[in-house]
Amino acid sequence: MQMPGPAPVVVGVNGTAAGLAAVRLGAREAVARGQPLRVVHVFTWPSARHFDDAPDWSSARRAAGAIVADAVSTAARTVPGVHVQGLLLDGLPVRELLRQSRTADLIVLGDDDLATIPRLPPESVLVQIVSRSRCPAIVARGVRPPAGPVLAAVDGSACSLLALRLAAAEARRRDIAIEVVHVVERSGLEEEGRRLLAAAVAAVPGLCGVPTRLFVGEPASTLVRASRRARMMVVGPRGAGGNSLLGAVAQQLLRRCACPTVFVHGTPADDGSAAGTVPQAGALIS
DSSP states (O other), rough: OHHHOOOOOOEEOOHHHHHHHHHHHHHHHHHHOOOEEEEEEOOOOOOOOOOOOOOOOOHHHHHHHHHHHHHHHHHHHHHHTEEEEEEEEOOOHHHHHHHHHHSEEEEEEEEETGGSSSSSSSTTTHHHHHHHOOOOEEEEESSSSSOOOEEOOOSSSSSHHHHHHHHHHHHHHHTTEEEEEEEEESSEEEEEEHHHHHHHHSTTTTTTTEEEEEEEEEEHHEEEEEEEEOSSSEEEETTTTTOOOOOHHHHHHHHOOOOOEEEEOOOOOOOTTTTTOOOTTTGGOO
C-alpha cells in the first residue's frame, strides 16, 4: 500500500509579481514547517465557440508552463535546498486550488493589489480561496519585518480561537513572541474586552503569561495599524455571530494588512457549486 506523503505548502501562481511574492513566502513557510513546496498554476481552456479565429493554444500552454518554471526557480533561489515541485493543472482556478487545499498544510497566495480597488470582487480567486480553503490560507502582503511578534486577533468567536491555537503553534515552531489582541469599539467596554482576552488565552494550553493588548476603536483599521509592527497576523475568516463566508474585519485585513496574514479554517468548505464559486457571494461585500 502506498503511504501518503507529507502535506505540502501549496502556492498558487498566476505570472504576476504578487504571485512570485507568494512563492518566496511559501518557500520560507515550507522550510519552517519541514514540508515540501508545491507551486501550482491552473490553465483554463476557453470554449472555441467564443472566437472567430482559432487561438494559438499551444503558445498559451507553453506560456503557462513558463509561469510554473519561473516560480519554481524563484523558490529555489529564495531558499536554497527547499524541496519544490511545479504543477500545471487544467481546469478552473478556484476549483483546482480548493482541491489542493484538502491535502495541504497551508495554501499561499499573492495579494493581487486588492488595496487599490474600492470593493472586494467576490469572484476573484484570492477572495474565494481565503473564504473557503480547507486548510489555513496565508496572503503575502508587504515586507515581513526581521523582528516582531506573531499577532493573533481574537473576538470571542470559534474561528478566532482556532486562529489563536494556530498562532501559538507558529510562535513555538519559530521560537518567536506571540501577542494576543482584541479591539472594543468604544470606551466603557474595556472590562468586557479584558475578560474576553483572558478567556481566550486560558483556552489555549501554553499561553499563560503571554502579552495581551486591548485596543479601543474601529476594529479593522485598528488591526491594520497593529499589523505594521507584526511579523505575521493570524485571524479567523468570520467574526462572532457572523454567518458570511468572510467577515467585515477579515475583508479589510485581506485588502489592507501590512504583513503576511493567515486566515484559519477549521471546518470543511462548501464545494457544492459546480463552477467553483461561492453561491452566496454577496455575503462577501457587505
